[in-house]
Amino acid sequence: MTGGTGRASFGGLAGAGMLPPVDPAPTARPTARKQTRGRFAEINGFIDVTLKDLKPSEIAIWLILWRDTKPNGLVQTGESDLARRSGYRLRMVKYAVAGLVAKRLIKVVRQGRIGTSASVYKVRGVNPGGGK
Secondary structure, eight states: OBOTTSOBEETTEETGGGSOOOOOOOSSOOTHHHHHHHHHHHHHHIIIIIGGGSOHHHHHHHHHHHHHOOTTSEEEEOHHHHHHHHSOOHHHHHHHHHHHHHTTSEEEEEOOBTTTBOEEEEEOSSOTTSOO
16 A cells, blocks of 8 residues: 555554554453353352341451452452451451351451461352251
């Protein structure tokens, strides 16, 4: 393509003809869709089966933990951060976490320490045992 000036142009941009070709869009679907489907199944199970048996503080804490869960299935956060984000006092967060652990909706993978590290949790949408 040449313009009136004798220079090659591409789409009206001088020198754009020297750009490398653009790769075509990938034809395979990304694997993120399977992960998204799994996350929706988890939240649906939580709402349909588990929600009715929880206290409001446990619901709020579970939702925050679920939202922060990484692709590896773990979430790392401190109880003080949970208290700040949920609007509950630290003591109520401790009760809620203990209740979620007792109901097997979260598992403490690593207990954090004050001032050094946050706790690591594994979050489940439905109690695997089916009971309280």
